[in-house]
Amino acid sequence: MMSFKLIYINVGRSIKDYAIYFLTLVLGVSLFYAFNSVSSQPALNNLNYSMEIFGDALVTYIGLLTRFIAIVFAFLIIYANQFIMKRRKKEMGIYMTLGMSKWRISSIFVGETFLVGLFALIIGLGLGFLESQVISILALKMFVGDAIGYKLLLSKEAIKETIISFSIIYIIVALFNTRNIMNIKLIDLLIANRKNQELKVYNKWVTSSLFLVAIALITTGILFLLKYGLDKNYLTGIVSILGFGIILFYYTISGVMVFWAKRNKKLYFKELNSFLFRQLGSKMQINYLVISILSALLIASLVVLGTGVSVTSSMNKQVTTATPFDLTIVQPYDKNNDLLKTAKHDGIPLKENLENYVEIMLFDTGLTYGELFKEQQGEFSDLEQEILMSQITLITETDYNEILKLSGKEEIQLEENNYIINANYEPFNKHIQNFLNNEGKIRIGDNELTPANKKIFSNITYLTNSTRANDVGTVVVPDNMRNLMNPDSLLLNGIFPSQEIEGMVYKIMNNKWVEKSLDGNIYYVTKSVIQDTYFGVFGVIAFISSYLGIILMIVTLSILALQQLTETQDNKVRYLTLAKIGANKKMINRLLFRQIGFYFISPLILASFISIFTTKIVLEKLEPFFEVSIKQNMVVSFGIIFLLYIIYFIATYQSAKQVILDNRLK
Numbered sequence: 001m002m003s004f005k006l007i008y009i010n011v012g013r014s015i016k017d018y019a020i021y022f023l024t025l026v027l028g029v030s031l032f033y034a035f036n037s038v039s040s041q042p043a044l045n046n047l048n049y050s051m052e053i054f055g056d057a058l059v060t061y062i063g064l065l066t067r068f069i070a071i072v073f074a075f076l077i078i079y080a081n082q083f084i085m086k087r088r089k090k091e092m093g094i095y096m097t098l099g100m101s102k103w104r105i106s107s108i109f110v111g112e113t114f115l116v117g118l119f120a121l122i123i124g125l126g127l128g129f130l131e132s133q134v135i136s137i138l139a140l141k142m143f144v145g146d147a148i149g150y151k152l153l154l155s156k157e158a159i160k161e162t163i164i165s166f167s168i169i170y171i172i173v174a175l176f177n178t179r180n181i182m183n184i185k186l187i188d189l190l191i192a193n194r195k196n197q198e199l200k201v202y203n204k205w206v207t208s209s210l211f212l213v214a215i216a217l218i219t220t221g222i223l224f225l226l227k228y229g230l231d232k233n234y235l236t237g238i239v240s241i242l243g244f245g246i247i248l249f250y251y252t253i254s255g256v257m258v259f260w261a262k263r264n265k266k267l268y269f270k271e272l273n274s275f276l277f278r279q280l281g282s283k284m285q286i287n288y289l290v291i292s293i294l295s296a297l298l299i300a301s302l303v304v305l306g307t308g309v310s311v312t313s314s315m316n317k318q319v320t321t322a323t324p325f326d327l328t329i330v331q332p333y334d335k336n337n338d339l340l341k342t343a344k345h346d347g348i349p350l351k352e353n354l355e356n357y358v359e360i361m362l363f364d365t366g367l368t369y370g371e372l373f374k375e376q377q378g379e380f381s382d383l384e385q386e387i388l389m390s391q392i393t394l395i396t397e398t399d400y401n402e403i404l405k406l407s408g409k410e411e412i413q414l415e416e417n418n419y420i421i422n423a424n425y426e427p428f429n430k431h432i433q434n435f436l437n438n439e440g441k442i443r444i445g446d447n448e449l450t451p452a453n454k455k456i457f458s459n460i461t462y463l464t465n466s467t468r469a470n471d472v473g474t475v476v477v478p479d480n481m482r483n484l485m486n487p488d489s490l491l492l493n494g495i496f497p498s499q500e501i502e503g504m505v506y507k508i509m510n511n512k513w514v515e516k517s518l519d520g521n522i523y524y525v526t527k528s529v530i531q532d533t534y535f536g537v538f539g540v541i542a543f544i545s546s547y548l549g550i551i552l553m554i555v556t557l558s559i560l561a562l563q564q565l566t567e568t569q570d571n572k573v574r575y576l577t578l579a580k581i582g583a584n585k586k587m588i589n590r591l592l593f594r595q596i597g598f599y600f601i602s603p604l605i606l607a608s609f610i611s612i613f614t615t616k617i618v619l620e621k622l623e624p625f626f627e628v629s630i631k632q633n634m635v636v637s638f639g640i641i642f643l644l645y646i647i648y649f650i651a652t653y654q655s656a657k658q659v660i661l662d663n664r665l666k
Contacts, residue, residue: 021077022120023651024558025166028073029124031554033162034131035547036066037155069551070165077169078176106181110174117170125162129154207255214252217245218606222613229617246606247292253602254284284602287563291603297556298607303615305549305640321460323527324407326502327354327494328463330523333361333487340492342522346512350494353501357494358406360399363485364391365444369473373431375439384428393474394444394485395461400476403461406493414478418452422459423473432456432473442475445484449477462491463525502526553641556603557648561655564599568592568656575660592656600649 095105133152221242228234284291329339339359343350351357370388400422401411412420419442423432433456440451461474477485496502506526516522575588583591 025120030128033128037158040155211252214248295603301552302611561652
């Protein structure tokens with residue numbers, strides 16, 4: 001009974017010591033539960049076939065990632081626990097001096113860990129329950145299209161998974177603490193606060209030279225990154241250059257900082273600045289490798305979280321733009337048949353279920369993109385080289401206007417012997433623009449057509465089952481060219497009165513036309529199928545990226561906080577000495593604020609700078625493929641990071657003040 005009372009009293013007395021440990025546990029538990037509870041929403045268990053694949057993939061990836069995160073949190077919590085053990089070494093020494101056995105001391109600390117863990121688990125599950133409702137609504141919008149099927153529920157499976165995972169972590173921490181306490185010596189506990197650190201003084205010219213080398217390496221790495229991008233042949237070298245540059249930067253920055261501070265006597269000797277600069281210099285010398293690793297983690301977090309958040313916020317707008325119709329069907333030209341007759345013959349109730357539709361003819365003249373862009377040879381990628389061999393699709397002005405009218409767009413007017421190009425495949429547009437700006441002439445029979453203007457029209461003329469717009473260039477010509485071109489295929493775009501009817505018709509199409517589709521005799525796709533694919537791909541990316549990005553940020557900030565608290569604990573005697581020579585409590589608190597602030601910001605300096613260029617390269621890879629503008633949404637991810645930074649900074653600062661206040665500063 002006495003042990004339980006002592007455990008309870010110790011936790012209450014040392015609550016501020018446990019602040020970072022407790023905060024990390026609460027955030028870990030809440031995120032763990034929130035993301036694992038997504039699959040419990042009933043509406044997500046009634047997806048159609050295509051979305052079910054992505055839903056299963058999401059659950060699988062989150063499950064795998066969760067186990068990885070559990071391992072990361074286990075090491076992080078052990079690391080956090082070491083601060084508490086170090087903070088209370090003298091207390092343990094007193095227990096041993098009073099005759100308490102190591103097993104008894106160990107049981108007290110295990111009990112404290114269990115009690116704090118239990119509180120963190122309860123609060124974390126409560127916070128996770130709130131977070132899970134927001135995440136569930138986002139998941140429904142991504143995978144179902146709306147949140148109508150949302151239900152407020154508590155996931156028993158997610159609670160079970162969370163409790164089991166964190167119970168295992170607590171057991172590991174308890175065993176680790178017991179092992180440390182059993183192996184510790186009384187003399188080490190009693191002199192724990194007497195260790196000291198010295199600032200090594202390096203040759204200022206050597207240090208400055210190495211600092212300039214670090215800047216040169218980082219600059220070179222960024223230039224190579226901009227030039228070669230994510231090319232696997234160069235990526236390892238680029239990462240090595242940047243990595244070595246970051247390590248060298250943080251290794252030398254302390255010497256450079258102290259050197260330049262000493263040159264400004266007014267700044268250096270103001271209040272406690274001389275102590276501050278020497279402390280910062282000492283910390284950077286000792287922890288340069290840790291800060292370098294944290295900077296790398298921040299780079300990853302900024303890029304990954306930015307991608308996840310931005311993809312989430314861009315999906316709805318993008319998919320609406322890409323699907324102005326509910327249905328597209330294409331079949332080879334047959335002068336005796338049209339698409340509606342084909343559907344009726346095959347037992348598909350198409351015409352009677354369409355609210356509106358347009359059926360047009362696509363033409364070809366045997367002209368390929370390669371012949372059109374012959375002046376630009378040598379400027380094309382391997383994929384674009386394949387496009388050059390395909391024939392250009394042509395449609396008449398009237399048919400193009402029918403499509404525009406169906407999608408609610410303004411119609412066009414062409415003069416005789418003029419044409420326009422409609423294209424929305426971004427990587428290829430630059431070649432089309434070059435063509436329009438230069439020669440820009442197309443020959444159909446004996447007629448030479450010139451562009452009506454230099455503008456590329458980017459309207460959606462048909463639906464595609466790809467997640468990106470891929471009209472590489474459709475030429476729109478005057479109606480009088482119709483008899484000079486060869487009919488190639490028939491295209492039908494349609495609007496259904498409801499999503500239910502769309503699903504019913506598509507199901508019949510799948511039953512009747514699956515063999516024709518496989519043989520290439522017909523192509524059909526609906527808006528729902530495209531949305532399902534689009535939301536599925538983006539949903540999985542958004543969830544995994546957001547989850548991983550936030551976890552990386554929490555890990556980074558936790559290590560930063562614990563490292564700073566450990567340093568403060570090691571230097572308690574120095575702060576006491578400052579108080580003895582006249583520094584008051586307000587001055588020391590201000591000193592702590594600046595010191596912790598600098599330590600928090602230091603890994604972010606290079607991380608923010610390098611992540612800007614890294615994100616640019618990632619965007620160049622993602623934006624043409626996914627048709628999403630991530631750049632304009634980065635503010636949200638930076639806002640999340642800023643909020644986490646503020647929370648951890650305040651918690652660290654308050655805990656550090658508590659460490660110093662033990663000395664009863666006046």
